[in-house]
Amino acid sequence: MADTDATAPRVQFETHPKSYRHWRLEVEGEMARLTMAVDPDHPLRPGYELKLNSYDLAVDIELADAVERIRFEHPAVRAVVVTADIDRVFCSGANIYMLGASTHSFKVNFCKFTNETRLAIEDASQHSGVKFVAACKGTTAGGGYELALACDEIVLVDDGASAVSLPETPLLAVLPGTGGLTRLTDKRKVRRDRADVFCTVAEGIKGKRALDWGLIDGLLPRSKFDAGVLERARALGAAQKDVPRGAPIALAPLSPSVKADTIRYQHVELAVDRGSRTATLTVHAPGAGPPADLASQGCDLWSLRAFRELRDALYQLRFNEPTIGTVLVKTRGNPEHVIAHDRALADRASKDGFAREVRLLQARTLRALDATARSFFAVVDAGSCFAGSLLEIALAADRVYMLDADQVAVHTSPANGGALPASSGMSRLAIRWLARPEMVDKLLRRGAEGPIPTDEADELGIATIVADEIDFDDELRIAVEERASLSPDALTGMEASLRNPGAESMETKIFGRLSAWQNWIFTRPNATGERGALTLYGKPERPAFNWTRT
């Protein structure tokens, strides 16, 4: 199996409820219902059927879209019931035939995307006053249970048959890789010895034991199930009344112009050079400051649109440009406009739901950058505008190359004070100055006075490498060439380690500990070899294991 498939069509990440094939989103006042009804005949790529509400990337792209639209387009919603429209099945997890047929790189990026979708559900719950109830009226297996784990409450039908389960280890010789193990122990705080039993029982656990062990929050007979779930969701939603809401903002498609080597959005441009395995990602500042009424620009508000575009560009890199290893990040435009936009969001975020949602989306986008397994070098040169929310991109990058010349500077804004936290919960400035936390305040105070030129940015810890106009281009070119010569795998592991100093959180544990183990297991013959359990799933042959413990 080749690790790249040049003939595979590009994956598209934009969709709309009207185009959903696998989910239905219904909104009524403060309540929403998200119904999974996967169309088996429309997988992302031919070769497998999406039976029993199993999912692939196409299904998850719709879920991610729905959760985001609830936040922007239906701000009145306080609770979401996640349910299914298949008899006696909630969701049976990621489609195993899809996984078995996928390249290692695709599997890993698929899991990353689905992890981000589930974290976005929790982000909405934690910050946006939108609570989720998983209505498990049937089989809730593997990724299906992991989806339920991302919800605030899990209600299981008490019908003597329906169970929750994580059968990945016993059936497929892999892990529940979409946060399941971490959420079991760290979110639901299921006792680790019981979690051990649960994760090795392929048929799962049902009824009262599931409740006693904390695997679910409620157990209802079939006759009272729908009404009981709705009641729980209403009660959860009613407690969200103090979260400010904003005007509904429709999310129009980004509709970039896609050519062979470039994707051009309104504010973002991704240009790839496959020969040198590098890309240039350019983000443009807004042409003007924000309007007094942010919502008046709708989804064209720069702060929203530019970060949606940036995120889409990152997904393009992950899925459609597998061999691009190094990304030069540039910015162009007037930094004052960026700062004005950041300030407008900061002023309004605590009172206005729309401003809050825009900031949360910016934060998620920056975390997606942190979790993207490519080397990012920020280029702070003449004409750049690494200011506030765009400075966070530089702080997320593996290195910052800064030209030592007049007019070149970086700029801070209220966005740098912790409003756009990394997965650990720390601000990127706090991460940068783990050794000297007092420098964060010093830097923010200095930034409040005006542009920070190169020499000061160097002293204040922003610039990694400083060079003057004579050396800058050569310095950068050599660094990019050197980076491009290194093993992609070693870089992925190195960056995943160095980007996450200090505190850990459930989110960092999912992307670090859990995903790293899963990546390892995905490479092991016991799972993906010719006679591995994932490979042979559904076939008559039994898997053959190498019994060496590692």
Place this chain on the structure above:
Amino acid sequence: MADTDATAPRVQFETHPKSYRHWRLEVEGEMARLTMAVDPDHPLRPGYELKLNSYDLAVDIELADAVERIRFEHPAVRAVVVTADIDRVFCSGANIYMLGASTHSFKVNFCKFTNETRLAIEDASQHSGVKFVAACKGTTAGGGYELALACDEIVLVDDGASAVSLPETPLLAVLPGTGGLTRLTDKRKVRRDRADVFCTVAEGIKGKRALDWGLIDGLLPRSKFDAGVLERARALGAAQKDVPRGAPIALAPLSPSVKADTIRYQHVELAVDRGSRTATLTVHAPGAGPPADLASQGCDLWSLRAFRELRDALYQLRFNEPTIGTVLVKTRGNPEHVIAHDRALADRASKDGFAREVRLLQARTLRALDATARSFFAVVDAGSCFAGSLLEIALAADRVYMLDADQVAVHTSPANGGALPASSGMSRLAIRWLARPEMVDKLLRRGAEGPIPTDEADELGIATIVADEIDFDDELRIAVEERASLSPDALTGMEASLRNPGAESMETKIFGRLSAWQNWIFTRPNATGERGALTLYGKPERPAFNWTRT
């Protein structure tokens, strides 16, 4: 390359300074000197030369032994200079030819052992008033720099040539896997963008830049090096005067009786059944309570000897029994004697260095169990004595099977209150009751009243599975058979996740995040394939990489 090598001779983990081939330990009053002078001609196994102070497992076994003997046999020592006896070389890290020729399983277990050795250095620094200074009077590369990172201070010679480096990624397409990346960012708090530069520059960083970036603590010219290092070590040692010291206790060899399927120590027995891929590990309680003067029994004190034996048995499992997947842990004897020993240590640990060291060794041994990639099922049956420090073994196990019968009970002691923390720093009871922290106190209060019988142990969260005499043997047998049928790799990843709920620490990050990424990278063709960089190191061919980013 086969993943097991039945013809390989058993690795032995016991040694003594008189038998060292690669290190010299010299003690003078409060100061010790540990000199690395690796004998190139005596690797653990034939096939490679240990040039330039590169190390293999045999070298690290001596280092681990030396650090432990300093704590027990030379309790007056307050500072250790770690140095080398090779011209212009401190240590060039793990031997690359050894790594290239090793099985995946051996590589992973080798890294685990060397990680534990470095963590033991930090444990001695943190808890035993023994500070370490790395005297880097020459090349300090890869694992050599990782060894230095484990020390309290790193002094580099300022000779215009000697550098510290982590060249693993650029030269070998792997990670610095012995904690290097984590210690850079989390212990030394080197800025993550500078760490990125450092880890990709094969030649490393020397002189003032190394100092400015926080990669080292001191820089001395060759002429003043030895005296300057000694001065720093003396100063560090002088600050350790408030740490209570104990009587020197010689660590006699354990000298177990080794047969084909059993290793019998004085208090511990390991019996393997390679056909079913299971082992039984039995720990016996002491025959009597402790003497009034603990040191009078020397290294025969049960609390010390039994845990040294347990640790050796774990190493035997890791290196010499690669296919044993499931370990039944049993205890036999009088629980009151265990409790009396635990209490004696608890009463003395704050005043008596020997008692403190014994507890610290018990804690390290239990953490070694946590980090051992085998499934552990504790069996609490008639005649068992899971009390205090032995109850910790059950709490470290993946499951606890408890017989519901008269006289069967578990017992607590002062050892369960946090004196033997897991790698996260949490007690194993706190880990068990992450969901309801108040249960820890309740359990300890109940345990202080006397034995906790099965029904109560079930309610208090100790027992995973309870069965009566009719069902117990079958229940356990079936569980063991089921466990033995699962993929070893999936179990390793699952256990590494479930055993570490809640807080993370530098230590858990090393064993979780960093080691998991390294394991993955070790399986990737870019490193270990026929044309991988690790495989081809030292050969004229250039490695060939698959450029897909994952």
